[in-house]
Amino acid sequence: MPEPDVAELLELDRRHVWHPYGPMPGKQRPLVVESAAGVRLRVAGHGELVDGMSSWWSAIHGYNHPVLNEAARGQLERMSHVMFGGLTHEPGVRLVERLVDMSPEGLEHVFLADSGSVSVEVALKMCLQYWRSLGRPEKRRMLTWRGGYHGDTWQPMSVCDPEGGMHGLWAGVLPEQIFVDAPPSGGYDEAYAQRLREAVERRAHEVAAVIVEPVVQGAGGMRFHSPAYLRVLREACDAHGVLLVFDEIATGFGRTGELFAAGHAGVSPDVMCVGKALTGGYLTMAATLCTARVAEGISRGEVPVLAHGPTFMGNPLASAIACASIDVLLGQDWRGEVKRIEAGLGEGLAEARELDGVRDVRVLGAIGVVQLDHEIDMAAASRAAIAEGVWLRPFRDLVYTMPPFVTSDEDVARIGRAVCAAAREG
């Protein structure tokens, strides 16, 4: 293949291509990735960069993985897609079987969605429809804590952090949900737990479901909280007739040191979303899992069906790769690998604690975060990371990393140096 004309690509990109959360025309010059293998991105003009981001939590096994490639090739030869209405296929069924087996107890039914945001839409629709079917249409609000992120489509946006999620822009247009304070980081705070209980009790008459990211709030601020709050929510929801939704799109598939973050608390939600790492970062796919109680409730209603059906629902190619990705994950000592990365990040980021302008350094599972006391200079921070040979994408006041689980100790150390450099220069 001829070398791409990088200058031309960048000019076309700037003029025509929307990037995430970007202006038009583009202001920042993106890097041009030519290929990727293992934990390295080959970037035009920069050589190889170690990927500290796993392409937004998804590429847990690294890039160009032989087993995932083989699954893709094998499925491609059979069919890359057929509709899921009236038809079914082995990769889709086998994927659902795996998800039911590996997920917290009680989650038995699976809706295969085409992105994380859509899986959250489906989760919220399930909860709203459950109460409608039971003759309780007034239970139509969601309750959540601040600092969350659940996606960029309409219902998910309404439960994102009201400050970080641009709620101001959409006041009067977004559905109005109920927010409690963000969970305190650090240890368990009984006073906060009591406020959670009271909020659920006080608003239960109008609340369909509580939705939260368990243990780690991702794009809303990379904050960690005590798993004990999940038990508090489970008990309060059960006591007052409210459903509980865990959005495990970022935390699922081992990232926090448990297969699902709910495992830190030993709690099962009524509805759970997974995405991101589901296909090992190969293709867009997500899933919404629910209990028999939720499914039966919906089925007893006046409209006894879940009216949702994306065109690419259950995509066989994505399903086959997801099956392979789950098998690769479960076929190795993933817990050991995540612990190893946790230890390496703990060591590598320790030095950031001494830096001026650093407010907090935290590590959980294969997630490392340096929080500054100021808005980061993204361009300067990225440059500093690239100079260390690492790709990072800092945002707001955060330099953070969630590397692929296959990252070697040496590369974890390199990522640590890059995070510190970005924190220093940003």
Ligand SMILES: *Cc1c(COP(=O)(O)O)cnc(C)c1O
């Ligand atoms: C990324 C993310 C989403 C949205 O998923 P998309 O695939 O980007 O639509 C929802 N919830 C959480 C917790 C996420 O991290």
